[in-house]
Amino acid sequence: MKMREQGVMRGSGGPNKHFAEKIWVPLLAKNTLAPRSSLAVFILILLCIGAFFSTRLLDSSSITSLSVNSPKKSIFTALTSRNHPRPPENPKIPEKPQENQRTQIEIPLNCSLGDTILTCPANYYPSKFSIENPDPPSTPQPTCPEYFRWIHEDLWPWRETGITKGMVRMASKTANFRLVILNGKAYVETYQKSFQTRDTFTLWGILQLLRRYPGQVPDLDLMFDCIDWPVIKKDFYLGPNAKVPPPLFRYCGDNTTLDIVFPDWSFWGWPEINIKPWEDLSKDLKEGNKRSKWVEREPYAYWKGNPAVAKTRMDMLKCNVSDKQDWNARVYGQDWIREHQQGYKQSDLASQCNHRFKIYIEGSAWSVSEKYILACNSVTLLVKPQYYDFFTRSLMPLQHYWPIRDDDKCRSIKYAVDWGNSNEKKAKAIGKAASNFVHEELKMDYVYDYMFHLLSGYAKLLKYKPTIPPKAVELCSESMACPALGLEKKFMMESTVKGPSSKTPCIMPPPFDPATLHSIIERKEKSIKQVEAWEKQYWDRKSKNV
Template sequence: MNTLLMIYTKFYLLLIGFLIIRGTESTGTCSKKSSEDCASSTSNGNKYSEEANGEFEKYEAIIDAAKREYEPCTDNICKCYNQVISKDLKPFRSGINEESIRNIKSKGTKYQIIDNKLYRENDCLFPARCSGVEHYLLKLLHKVNNTEFILNTRDWPQIFQHHGPHGPVFSFSKTDDYLDIMYPAWAFWEGGPAISLYPKGIGRWDQHRKLLGQVGNETKWNDKMSKAFFRGSRTSSERDALILLSRENPVLVDAQYTKNQAWKSDADTLHAPPAPEVSFEEHCKYKYLFNFRGVAASFRLKHILLCKSLVFHVGNDWIEFFYPFLRPWIHYIPVERDASKEKIKELLEFFENHQDLAQQIANNGYNFIWNNLQLKHVDCYWLNLIKRYTKLLKYKPTLGEGMKEIVGK
């Protein structure tokens, strides 16, 4: 009898142990998972809760509405870009006189096109930036009438609409608070941000476009790492939430600060050693990429959209000439510039659980940049901008004193 009782007892204990093990596996605990999988499942542990599902439905509705309202440019993209030129020139539709040019001469570098030759005042604040602009101006000399304009090569726009001198200044980026006339940035050719990976500046968009387009197509969606990625300097505190989220949840986000020109100590990178810079091609290994403005618009956006990764674009104030044709929830995911760590995490978790939507939007962003932002479109924009601007001049420009001729290299 005692022997039979011992057998029953052992059997009972084995059965209980078996049920405990099965229960552990079925509830998704980490006994048989890698630490990374475990952390991922723990961080998303409530993703199927009623509250989470409610948030997910909200995003699905926003995306559906964006699709219904989106009307893509069906014309030649250069004609579509004319809408941006029209808007920027509207404040000057009554005409531009010599006095208005004199009033804003200090806001940039003066250029003239006289008798099919290009001239510039002797001094240029950023020679590489001027050279990047001149590459395009030299190509249109025989297609435009005599003209002159003030071109700003600083990082920020010059003509604040609410006060100060008003006049037609060309700038590469602006917000709605400024009346500057946008032109394609110098960095499409040369003079872009210089970092250790690109010591002469990013430059040569045609080369980056070809390389990143190839990498974006060769890197399959399912082979990308399922985490958000960012590398950049601490230009503004708007980037802090993502950096702090990465430190709390490195499985979900890999975001670190690099050095910038003002870096003095680890305090300038939120009390962590600065991370090394990472090439654009390396960005393409991740499913989710973050874009933040710099001092003005960031040159990064057009590059990372070619990765065929889902781009989270933070803030909507600063634009370049092509931004108005990139639509939130269609080509990228908009993120408020003061978004909290929790809000960013919520967005990432939504797309982690809606991979078809994530890949679809990523492909939309890629297709727009690949098809509509080639160097021939930059040429076309410059030509249309100079022609339409010149028609507004109320006087006939003559070659100014001290102007030097710019010739091709």
């Protein structure tokens, strides 16, 4: 028995040598056996030989089956794992096979009637889709990011009353369009054209949601306003005798309004200024981050944009470097007319991640530029905002950004940059946390899931069965993309959802309890006050040294 154990343990010459020693130990030890057991040993040897060949045949058929029905595996990996539980001393770790791998069903746009198609192909895209091989129960379904919890807050005003058809009609006063979804199809009544293609790409995004989750988006009826500023004033709907506010969707909100916040059009592209769909642009920004390490970047705060749209931006121009003062800011105005004429050579966002600090400042309201700035690995210097969009309420000062005073921008920027350059490790961590947040928690998968959960929650509040408005027209991806031209068509094609998702939406997190919501607000306020106190100490010391 000792010889058998020694023979097995010495088998370090690879899988085949190990296998041979394990099988043929009885032959090597036959002289130590009593003569009366020779027949038994001979029979045992025959059985071992038979088992060896039958096992080899079984393995061969199993490997052939795997190559047809499973993801590719190394044959040696399959044999080793089956016959040799003890790996070699320095094993080469094989690539882990992808379990439960599903083939993505792709259904291209049907522009077979040419670029003039204005109607939707009948029965072309499936109205429902079910996953044939769902993940096993042991595979946990991912929970949605934290900012999804704000959906509960945005729908809170209608939690008790629900939403009536009269409430929806009241929201039409400022709406650009009315959207009805029935049985997975979209119908749109346009009231007024939006600025540029905001309405076009917002509707395009909703159509892609229907392609991603066919038959899963419930019937609904909503009004959408594409203007920047929220208009449903909270004060008008307070008190015991107050009316219920009209539900109105838009891109941003603030603490004084009740507008329902929805992902903005730029996630599917902004053709007027050549900004790609977010899925492709986020990849470009990741590559841009690799061009220079944080410590190798320019040690200043960078901003480039259109200052004419807001007084606060015009005010920030005073913070630019001059012969008399350097506030550590490098601020540039963007002339979009000239940029268009020159082929957008100076507005490539992925080429603007070369400063340690980047400034975010609102325009006429919130700005779509925030996600591009946060994605750069730079420290985002966030000038005190008034507005929020669907994801920014979960950003925390000193974790994802550095807060900048709105009433004293230049001195605030100067201190922030000096602090960051003196605390490189901490500053770098803030920039990295923001970039990770944007690239991981703001992926298009989550953008679509946010839309899905928001619209599903809204639909549950409706107190009536939606119907197609008399002036509405059916809208589908083909009726929008096939006749489109130029960058509109290009961005639509690039952002088209290829087919039904093989995954279900992420799990919606629960609403905030009052204590948690209060602690989040309090944490933000404390962090901002802490920075303001540091700033004051900094400038007090400066004034004493003058």
